[in-house]
Amino acid sequence: MKSTKALTGIIAIVIVIGVLLFQFINNSGPFQNSGSDTTSGPSKTEKVHVDRVVDGDTLVGSNDKEQNIKIRLIGIDTPETVKPNTPVQPYGKEASDYSKKHLTNKDVYLEYDKEPEDQYGRKLAYVWIDKETMFNEELVKKGLAREKYFAPNGKYRHVFEKAERQAKQDKLNIWS
Numbered sequence: 507m508k509s510t511k512a513l514t515g516i517i518a519i520v521i522v523i524g525v526l527l528f529q530f531i532n533n534s535g536p537f538q539n540s541g542s543d544t545t546s547g548p549s550k551t552e553k554v555h556v557d558r559v560v561d562g563d564t565l566v567g568s569n570d571k572e573q574n575i576k577i578r579l580i581g582i583d584t585p586e587t588v589k590p591n592t593p594v595q596p597y598g599k600e601a602s603d604y605s606k607k608h609l610t611n612k613d614v615y616l617e618y619d620k621e622p623e624d625q626y627g628r629k630l631a632y633v634w635i636d637k638e639t640m641f642n643e644e645l646v647k648k649g650l651a652r653e654k655y656f657a658p659n660g661k662y663r664h665v666f667e668k669a670e671r672q673a674k675q676d677k678l679n680i681w682s
Contacts, residue, residue: 562601649678
């Protein structure tokens with residue numbers, strides 16, 4: 507009787523381990539990928555032409571329907587360069603120059619999260635250069651921006667946190 511209970515317990519444990527192993531291997535169950543990494547590219551996007559860069563994380567663009575679209579890159583924060591009554595912060599010019607070099611007069615794709623606009627009327631977006639390259643992430647990877655969560659927009663939060671950890675480890679720019 508005692509050995510039957512022990513055998514039943516062992517079989518139950520083996521089944522649970524087997525199910526968990528199956529889920530892990532197949533990226534399902536509690537191991538399911540949220541779909542929020544950047545390798546799969548953006549979901550629905552809006553094409554915008556970047557007319558100018560205000561600073562590292564703020565752009566002005568246009569499309570067929572609108573002119574003067576103010577865009578704030580979400581999930582990140584670059585050092586200030588144009589904020590009234592605030593001195594230019596270290597690496598602010600570098601972040602702004604990097605954004606100007608890579609975005610001015612280029613077409614980009616905006617991906618929105620749960621809250622598409624802020625209280626200032628700016629579009630809150632993940633800015634994609636192409637299907638594989640999110641500009642927000644590039645700024646963090648290069649140490650030109652910090653990860654900054656603005657609730658409820660957190661689709662790529664873990665991506666930015668990972669990029670920031672690597673930039674800190676490599677002592678890049680703001681982390682030097």
